[in-house]
Amino acid sequence: MSDTTHHESEDDAGTPEILNLPLDGWHRARGGRMVEFAGYWMPVQYDGEGGGILAEHQWTRSSAGLFDVSHMGQLLISGDGAEAALEAVLPIDLATLKPNGPRYSLLLNEEGGILDDLMVTRWDDGFYLVVNGATKWDDIAHLRENLPDEVALNHMDDHALLALQGPKAAEALARVAEGETPVAALTFMKGARFTLAGAPAWISRSGYTGEDGFEISIPAESAEAVADLLLAQPEVHAIGLGARDSLRLEAGLPLYGHDLNEETDPVSADLVFAINRRRRTEGGFPGAGLVLKALADGSATRRVGLALEGRQAAREGAEVYAGDACVGRLTSGGFSPTLGHPIAMAYVATAHATPGTALEIDVRGKRLPARVTALPFVSHKYHR
Amino acid sequence: MTRYFTKDHEWIEVDGGNATVGITDYAQSQLGDITYVDLPAAGASFGAGDTAAVVDSVKAASDIYCPVGGTVTETNGALEGEPELVNTQAESGGWLFRMTLADAGQLGALMDQAAYEAYVKEL
Numbered sequence: 001m002s003d004t005t006h007h008e009s010e011d012d013a014g015t016p017e018i019l020n021l022p023l024d025g026w027h028r029a030r031g032g033r034m035v036e037f038a039g040y041w042m043p044v045q046y047d048g049e050g051g052g053i054l055a056e057h058q059w060t061r062s063s064a065g066l067f068d069v070s071h072m073g074q075l076l077i078s079g080d081g082a083e084a085a086l087e088a089v090l091p092i093d094l095a096t097l098k099p100n101g102p103r104y105s106l107l108l109n110e111e112g113g114i115l116d117d118l119m120v121t122r123w124d125d126g127f128y129l130v131v132n133g134a135t136k137w138d139d140i141a142h143l144r145e146n147l148p149d150e151v152a153l154n155h156m157d158d159h160a161l162l163a164l165q166g167p168k169a170a171e172a173l174a175r176v177a178e179g180e181t182p183v184a185a186l187t188f189m190k191g192a193r194f195t196l197a198g199a200p201a202w203i204s205r206s207g208y209t210g211e212d213g214f215e216i217s218i219p220a221e222s223a224e225a226v227a228d229l230l231l232a233q234p235e236v237h238a239i240g241l242g243a244r245d246s247l248r249l250e251a252g253l254p255l256y257g258h259d260l261n262e263e264t265d266p267v268s269a270d271l272v273f274a275i276n277r278r279r280r281t282e283g284g285f286p287g288a289g290l291v292l293k294a295l296a297d298g299s300a301t302r303r304v305g306l307a308l309e310g311r312q313a314a315r316e317g318a319e320v321y322a323g324d325a326c327v328g329r330l331t332s333g334g335f336s337p338t339l340g341h342p343i344a345m346a347y348v349a350t351a352h353a354t355p356g357t358a359l360e361i362d363v364r365g366k367r368l369p370a371r372v373t374a375l376p377f378v379s380h381k382y383h384r
Numbered sequence: 385m386t387r388y389f390t391k392d393h394e395w396i397e398v399d400g401g402n403a404t405v406g407i408t409d410y411a412q413s414q415l416g417d418i419t420y421v422d423l424p425a426a427g428a429s430f431g432a433g434d435t436a437a438v439v440d441s442v443k444a445a446s447d448i449y450c451p452v453g454g455t456v457t458e459t460n461g462a463l464e465g466e467p468e469l470v471n472t473q474a475e476s477g478g479w480l481f482r483m484t485l486a487d488a489g490q491l492g493a494l495m496d497q498a499a500y501e502a503y504v505k506e507l
Contacts, residue, residue, distance in 0.1 A: 044443070045416060052416055052417050053416050053417055053441075053442040054417040054442055055417075057442075242416070242442060242443055246442055310420075311419060311420040311467065312420045312422060312440060313419065313420065313440050313445065315445060334442060334443075335420070335440065335442055342420075364438070
């Protein structure tokens with residue numbers, strides 16, 4: 001682990017330098033088509049047999065997919081007062097957070113705008129946070145500024161993060177993970193320590209696809225050995241960012257920077273569950289006044305799912321219409337491989353946010369019919 | 385019949401005053417899995433470089449430009465039910481539309497097969 005008071009992600013000319021993750025060579029050797037994402041080279045899909053976004057998507061839904069998500073920020077917050085300090089920056093109730101179970105939370109600004117969405121886990125030695133890759137440097141700066149000096153913030157940038165997702169993820173992982181806790185004993189949103197390919201691994205039963213699955217934190221130097229071991233299991237294929245996006249969209253899970261940003265708040269984003277019960281009455285988190293007011297009064301807009309007819313997809317930025325009135329805008333959109341038609345997420349005026357409402361999406365001057373749909377589009381298959 | 389290519393990876397096969405247009409195998413491999421093709425209406429006229437069709441992949445929507453000016457006479461109806469033909473048969477059964485040429489002289493600005501292959505190799 002390294003301290004993170006300093007980081008240079010840009011060179012002297014101010015041009016962002018695209019960085020390599022621990023598995024960079026591993027992806028390239030397996031036909032990974034590398035693109036820039038969150039400041040790193042990452043595989044959008046793999047070429048060759050079984051590769052391509054559609055095939056990778058379907059493989060994950062039917063077997064098990066291995067994702068490299070090492071671009072995400074892994075942070076450890078520890079020291080005296082860490083619990084109170086964390087409650088001052090997140091709308092979470094840590095009194096109800098049992099050890100080793102990750103919980104979803106939100107980093108909010110003073111206006112209640114969403115700076116990031118993240119997972120928090122109580123470990124023996126502190127709180128383990130997983131934050132988005134594109135926002136991690138800002139998150140670290142924000143946290144350091146808002147945490148007291150005696151609370152330590154360590155960026156675990158010597159760790160890689162993998163995800164193994166799909167209906168056969170558990171049997172594949174159980175075959176190779178050694179630990180006091182059997183893999184089968186973990187239920188959704190529970191974690192434990194294991195040994196994988198000789199390396200210490202923190203594994204939680206969680207993910208971003210809507211499938212049963214696991215997220216696996218390992219030392220960077222063991223990333224290749226662990227990835228090799230998992231990929232050697234017959235159920236497992238390597239899956240790129242393209243399918244990660246289509247899977248999470250089907251699962252109705254918002255993507256920061258698209259479906260969530262500083263202009264959105266937990267109420268309009270339909271993430272009220274992330275404001276834990278005690279905090280809804282007590283407040284005391286950034287933007288609490290505005291968020292609790294929106295919670296009581298309702299928000300002007302709401303994040304909804306939209307199911308389109310036909311096959312033509314609508315993308316982020318497309319305007320949503322009710323008759324002649326523009327009532328919203330898409331924040332994500334694409335073809336759903338599972339459903340065989342396009343789907344989207346949008347913020348629409350609350351009056352038009354009820355499931356079943358018929359709306360239209362403007363795509364290049366053409367109006368595509370769409371219907372507000374309850375999220376997720378494809379039901380979650382978590383192992384509860 | 386002669387086949388020409390654009391820098392934007394369309395192909396056009398010319399037979400007298402008529403031509404068939406599609407995207408190249410290289411283009412389809414870059415776009416990935418194609419889920420929908422928005423084709424022009426028969427009778428629509430385009431200038432060289434105008435957007436004549438849109439190909440949707442799982443990743444993104446991509447404009448397809450008319451290689452030379454002309455009028456659309458027919459579109460590939462098979463793509464309605466099987467847009468993936470553009471992936472599997474980009475330079476044959478996955479053609480997009482047929483057209484009459486407004487000015488065959490514009491073909492001179494395009495590449496032949498050998499020049500296109502050399503161009504792709506450099507990308």
